Amino acid sequence: MAEPKPQPPGPPPWAHGQHDGELTRRSFLRATAALAAGFAAVAALSPLRELQKYSSVEEFLQKHYKELTPAEMTRVLERIAREVEREYQVRPHVRDLKPMNGVEFAYALNLTRCIGCRKCVHACVAENNQSRSPEIQYIRVIKMPNGTFDVERGDHHYAPESVPEKGFYYMPVQCHQCKSPPCVKVCPVKATWQEPDGITVIDYDWCIGCRYCEAACPYWARRFNFGKPSIPKEKLNEDMSYLGNRPRRQGVMEKCHFCLQRTRAGRYPACLEVCPTGARKFGNVLDPESEISYILKHKRVFVLKEEVGTLPRFFYYFDV
Amino acid sequence: MRAMVRGYLIFLSRCLGIAFVGDWRYYLWMGVLTTLCLLGLNAYAKQLVHGLVATGMSDQVSWGVYIANFTFLVGVAAAAVMLVIPVYVYRNEELKDLVIFGELLAVAAILMCLAFVTVDLGRPDRFWHLIPGIGKFNFPGSMLSWDVIVLNGYLLLNVHICGYLLYTRYQHRKPSKWFYIPFVFIGMGWAISIHTVTAFLYVGLGGRPFWNSSIVGPRFIASAFTAGPALIILALRVIRRVSDYHIPDRALLTLRSIVQVSMVINVFLLFNEVFKEFYTDNLHVASSKYLYFGLHGYHGLNLWIWVAVACNLVSLSLLLVPLSRSVRWLDVACVLAILGIWIEKGMGLVIPGFVPTPLGEIVEYTPTVNETLICFGIWAFGLLCYTVFLRMSVPILQGRLSRANEPVHEDADSDARLRELLRS
Numbered sequence: 001m002a003e004p005k006p007q008p009p010g011p012p013p014w015a016h017g018q019h020d021g022e023l024t025r026r027s028f029l030r031a032t033a034a035l036a037a038g039f040a041a042v043a044a045l046s047p048l049r050e051l052q053k054y055s056s057v058e059e060f061l062q063k064h065y066k067e068l069t070p071a072e073m074t075r076v077l078e079r080i081a082r083e084v085e086r087e088y089q090v091r092p093h094v095r096d097l098k099p100m101n102g103v104e105f106a107y108a109l110n111l112t113r114c115i116g117c118r119k120c121v122h123a124c125v126a127e128n129n130q131s132r133s134p135e136i137q138y139i140r141v142i143k144m145p146n147g148t149f150d151v152e153r154g155d156h157h158y159a160p161e162s163v164p165e166k167g168f169y170y171m172p173v174q175c176h177q178c179k180s181p182p183c184v185k186v187c188p189v190k191a192t193w194q195e196p197d198g199i200t201v202i203d204y205d206w207c208i209g210c211r212y213c214e215a216a217c218p219y220w221a222r223r224f225n226f227g228k229p230s231i232p233k234e235k236l237n238e239d240m241s242y243l244g245n246r247p248r249r250q251g252v253m254e255k256c257h258f259c260l261q262r263t264r265a266g267r268y269p270a271c272l273e274v275c276p277t278g279a280r281k282f283g284n285v286l287d288p289e290s291e292i293s294y295i296l297k298h299k300r301v302f303v304l305k306e307e308v309g310t311l312p313r314f315f316y317y318f319d320v
Numbered sequence: 321m322r323a324m325v326r327g328y329l330i331f332l333s334r335c336l337g338i339a340f341v342g343d344w345r346y347y348l349w350m351g352v353l354t355t356l357c358l359l360g361l362n363a364y365a366k367q368l369v370h371g372l373v374a375t376g377m378s379d380q381v382s383w384g385v386y387i388a389n390f391t392f393l394v395g396v397a398a399a400a401v402m403l404v405i406p407v408y409v410y411r412n413e414e415l416k417d418l419v420i421f422g423e424l425l426a427v428a429a430i431l432m433c434l435a436f437v438t439v440d441l442g443r444p445d446r447f448w449h450l451i452p453g454i455g456k457f458n459f460p461g462s463m464l465s466w467d468v469i470v471l472n473g474y475l476l477l478n479v480h481i482c483g484y485l486l487y488t489r490y491q492h493r494k495p496s497k498w499f500y501i502p503f504v505f506i507g508m509g510w511a512i513s514i515h516t517v518t519a520f521l522y523v524g525l526g527g528r529p530f531w532n533s534s535i536v537g538p539r540f541i542a543s544a545f546t547a548g549p550a551l552i553i554l555a556l557r558v559i560r561r562v563s564d565y566h567i568p569d570r571a572l573l574t575l576r577s578i579v580q581v582s583m584v585i586n587v588f589l590l591f592n593e594v595f596k597e598f599y600t601d602n603l604h605v606a607s608s609k610y611l612y613f614g615l616h617g618y619h620g621l622n623l624w625i626w627v628a629v630a631c632n633l634v635s636l637s638l639l640l641v642p643l644s645r646s647v648r649w650l651d652v653a654c655v656l657a658i659l660g661i662w663i664e665k666g667m668g669l670v671i672p673g674f675v676p677t678p679l680g681e682i683v684e685y686t687p688t689v690n691e692t693l694i695c696f697g698i699w700a701f702g703l704l705c706y707t708v709f710l711r712m713s714v715p716i717l718q719g720r721l722s723r724a725n726e727p728v729h730e731d732a733d734s735d736a737r738l739r740e741l742l743r744s
Contacts (some may be wrong), residue, residue, distance in 0.1 A: 026491075030340070037354060044362035055445055064456045134373065140679060151680035152606060173679055182527060188464035189449040190456045206456070208449055209372075209442015211382040212464055218527025220679045224382060227373035249553045250371040251442030258722065305678075308526045 029212030053087070055249075059261045064190065065203040065243070069114040069218055073242075076205075080246055087247075088231070092238040094246060097264040099197035100163035106198070106285045107269075108295045109172060109266065112319035113279035115179065116141055116163040116170030120271035120280065120317075126198060126268035129237050138223065138256040139174045139271060174271075175200065175221035175305070176312030183213035183222060194255070198313050199258050201243040207252040222255045258282070285313075321441045330726060331490055338721060339505045342711065345562070353704040364439055365692045372442060375691040380683035381674040383440070385575040385695055388666030390436040391617070392547070393702075394518045395540060397474065397667065399548015400426035402578050408504050414571040417717065420485060420551050421559065424709040426511075430475040432702035439694055448476040463521045470514045477507045482713075490716050491723050496637010499565035509713040515540050522673065529674045530607035533596075539589045540665070547661040549575050550654035555706070557651060563714050569647065576650055580639040583657060587636050588662070610682070611658035624667045631660030 058079055062068075068076060077094045084092045121139045130136040146167055154164035154171070164170065169176035176181040181200050184192050191207040194200045202237040215223040240246040242260035248254050263282070283292035295301065301319040341365040342350075367374040377384045406412035438444055449455035450468055459465040481500050488495040519540040522531035553575050560567045611621050635656035644650045671739035678683045687695075715721035 033351075037358075040355075040358050043359070044358040044366050047362065047369050054368075060445060142679060150552045150603060151678075152603070152676055154680055156679070156681045182525065183565070186462050186524070188458050188462040188468065189446075191449070195629065206446070206449060207443065208446045210437075210440065211442070212521075214382045216377065216525050216527060216671070218678050220379075220677045220681075223379050226375075226377065226379075227371045234679075249443075253442075268478040279728065286609070305527075310526075 021308055029104045029290040044104070053083075056083075057078070059205060065205050067194075077242065079239075080242070084240075084247060086238075090233065090238050091234050092236070092240050092246075094240045094242065095261070097243040097244070097261060099195045099199070100264060102286055103284045104196075104198045104286050105177070105263060105282065106292050106296070106315065107177070107258070107313065108279075108281040108292055108299070108301060108315045108317060110279040110281070110319050111169055111171060111316050112139075113277040114170045114172060115278065115279075116143055116158070116165075116168075119276060120172060123270040124256070124259075125276035127237055127262070128236065128256075129231055129240070129247050129252075130186055130223075131225065131227075131231060131248075131255045132235070133230050134225075134226070135225045136229070138221070138254075139172050140220070141170055141172045143168050144171050151316065152233045171316070173219055173221070174220050175258075176304070176310065176314040177256075177258060180309060180310035181311060182218065182308075183217040186212045186216045188212065195243075197264070199260055200255075201257055201260070202253055202255065203243070204246070204248050204252045204254065211253065211254065218305050218310060219312075222253055224253050225250050290298050327491070327723070328487070331487060331723075334721060334726070337709045338715065339711050350649055350704065350707065353564045353700045353707070356700035357697050357704060360694050360700065363693035363697065366690060367439070367555075367694065368444070372687060376685050376687045378683055378685070379670060380677050380681060382391060383674070384685055385441040385666065385691060386436045388670045389541075389695055389698070390433050391518060391670065392662050393433045393436065394471070394475045394515055395544030395661075396548045396551055397426040397429035397433065397471075398511045398515040398541075398544050399552070400478070401508050401543050402549045402582075403507055403552065403575075404504060404511070406574065406578075408501075408508075411572065414574050418556060418567065418571055420482055420713060420717070421555060421710070423482050425548075425552060425555060425706060427475065427478045427482065428709065429708035430471055430478070431705055431707045432594045433471060435473075435698045435701060436695075448739070461519060463524055467514075467521060470510065470517050474507070474510050474514050475511050477503055477510060481507065484710075485603050486713055489719075490721065491603050496583045512541065516588070522669070527634075527678050528673050529604035531669075533593070534555075535593055536669075537588070537591055539593065542582055542586040542589055543661045543665055546579055546586050547658050549578045549582070552652050553579070553650065554658075555710075557647065559710060559714065565714050565718060572647060572650065573645060576639070576644060579654065579657065581642075583636050583639055584630070586634055586661070590632070605628050605678055608671040610675045611668060615676065616682060618682050618684055620686070621667060621671060621675075624663050628663035628668055631656040632664065633703035635660060673707050 056079075062076060062096055063072070073096055077096060077254060081092055081094045084090065084094070092217055118139075118141050121137050121141060123130070123230070124130070124138050125136075128138065130138070140156060142151060143158040143165070144151075144154045146169060153170075158165075177194075177198050177200055179194075179198070181194060187209065189206060189208055192200060192213055193200045209224070211224055214224060225248055229248055231247065236247075237245060239261060241264070244257055244261040246258070259267075259271075263269055269280075269282055272282050281291055281295055283290040285292055285296065287293060295317065296315065300317040301317040303312045303315055348362065348734060363374075372512055375384060375386075400422040403415050403419045407415050407419045438447070450457065450465075452459065452469075457465050457468075459469070481503050484500050485495055516537050518536040522528070523534065523536045524532075553572055555568050556575075561566055594608070594612075597605045604614060609615050610618065611625050614622055635653045638644045638649060638653035638656070644653045672683050675684070712721075
């Protein structure tokens with residue numbers, strides 16, 4: 001058992017070196033140590049010199065998307081265009097497309113038809129200006145053995161000579177645009193929310209990069225910019241939207257937004273257009289005459305992980 | 321009024337002054353901690369430039385050792401209440417003079433927590449979006465916004481209680497009960513809340529079956545009340561060694577009882593969890609399988625968790641037998657408990673939640689050197705803070721640093737400094 005050591009008698013330790021104006025050895029050493037610590041701190045921070053184009057004063061002070069007045073939004077779009085032009089030498093067309101009245105989007109994917117060619121994955125990357133290095137993709141296609149829905153038995157990295165392979169079916173997964181989205185609920189700063197047309201969007205200029213939404217998503221649909229995104233200049237899609245495909249910064253979240261820069265302007269998502277088998281269907285569920293309404297009414301549709309109660313707007317169906 | 325401000329500034333400047341004075345062991349210790357802090361700062365500067373690619377995290381495993389340490393330290397902070405309750409509710413005499421060391425540890429732990437969350441952010445420059453009123457706070461929807469409130473609230477409560485009690489002791493004044501007792505009692509509930517809310521961060525995620533279990537909250541509390549008081553025992557042992565502050569063995573043994581009971585509950589709850597997972601053996605067992613036995617050939621966490629299990633069991637056995645009434649064996653039990661719980665709550669809770677991913681993919685996680693340096697830096701920063709707090713509070717509690725022995729020249733000095741301050 002360790003007994004407390006008796007302290008040597010004499011002045012308490014803090015009484016040393018307190019003589020005014022007297023340059024004692026101790027105070028000299030202390031000053032030297034303080035100076036050295038100061039230099040070391042500056043040296044420790046020196047990597048920050050490489051910190052370029054991290055942010056701008058305008059961006060730092062920018063308000064949340066929902067609080068921007070139309071005039072402020074114009075200035076923000078102008079800033080984004082300027083920054084994109086400086087970085088890619090391409091003058092982009094940046095808009096802030098709003099949801100259309102009387103429209104609620106939904107997606108349906110025909111698992112009988114999907115052949116797992118991954119054309120959708122790459123069309124998505126090209127359309128939505130995802131970073132090529134580090135690589136970010138919104139769509140993940142899983143090769144599933146016939147006879148199971150257990151994704152754990154699926155293969156994410158299949159690379160055969162040709163697809164489809166016998167005995168397997170292919171299940172592409174992307175953001176399900178849930179009606180009850182756990183990602184929106186958990187965001188501490190309301191940087192992600194559901195729009196009236198059913199698309200869950202992200203304000204890339206408001207996200208703090210805590211990745212809580214990524215942990216909350218049951219479909220692994222969210223992607224984080226762990227590094228500085230890079231896109232070859234000639235590959236940049238210059239038709240951009242604020243909540244959609246404008247280039248993102250390092251340290252923020254992104255995900256599928258049903259190509260809102262296209263779909264809110266009356267076009268189909270890029271993944272649908274490129275699909276060689278017509279496995280992908282998209283439309284307005286509020287319109288009873290739409291193809292998507294027909295599918296939801298007449299096909300045997302199901303959603304992934306219904307038990308988590310997220311009410312996806314992304315449906316799967318088998319045709320045979 | 322002016323005299324009061326002046327008196328308080330003198331108090332602060334003397335406290336600050338004493339933090340820079342000590343024997344060679346003190347300088348060596350502080351020097352090592354400062355060096356580690358600076359190495360961590362350098363690593364963080366690199367991470368700021370290159371982004372979180374500097375860590376081992378990925379889209380598959382999107383939280384790592386930062387959040388693991390954060391979770392552990394919230395528990396340490398909450399555990400101060402295990403000294404507060406015996407003293408203020410049950411009037412325990414042995415712990416009465418020691419409770420402040422527990423509260424100061426809570427302050428240091430919360431500072432570390434805040435640092436760990438900050439280094440985990442992708443855009444730390446946008447932290448102001450989290451400030452209620454100025455930013456856009458998702459309260460009460462997001463558990464993270466609850467965490468911001470409870471952690472900062474707990475920090476303020478403890479800073480106020482410690483600061484007030486130390487200042488009155490310095491002035492040889494009896495503390496006015498109305499000024500701190502209400503806060504002490506609020507703090508008791510608050511301590512439980514910080515760790516419950518932190519557990520709810522995980523529990524609330526329906527897409528992660530490994531976390532979506534109601535036992536996580538109670539397990540957090542039990543493990544916190546084991547590891548926290550264990551850390552306080554070790555801290556008190558150090559204080560007793562390096563100063564002549566009187567810490568009776570009986571106080572340590574009271575704490576031992578707390579660690580003992582908490583450890584029994586902790587291991588029991590862990591057993592409950594393991595039973596439910598493996599006996600049911602449905603698809604949701606995948607994460608636990610990965611943690612304990614490996615999944616589809618991936619074994620990244622097995623060594624970690626079995627070390628943790630061994631530490632917990634050995635510590636439990638030591639705590640249950642009279643052997644740990646001897647302080648040396650108590651030290652061993654405490655070190656093992658802290659290590660076991662740090663692994664179990666960190667690598668053992670955060671990482672398996674991500675493996676496999678909700679889409680069944682398995683990607684393993686290993687922290688990078690840069691990430692590890694940042695962690696060491698933050699721990700060093702926390703220890704530095706705690707050391708400084710102790711360096712200030714021990715002489716105040718002993719009466720060596722008090723208003724009665726304010727040096728005259730320093731008095732005039734501060735007066736001049738104050739005048740300068742007021743002028744600017």
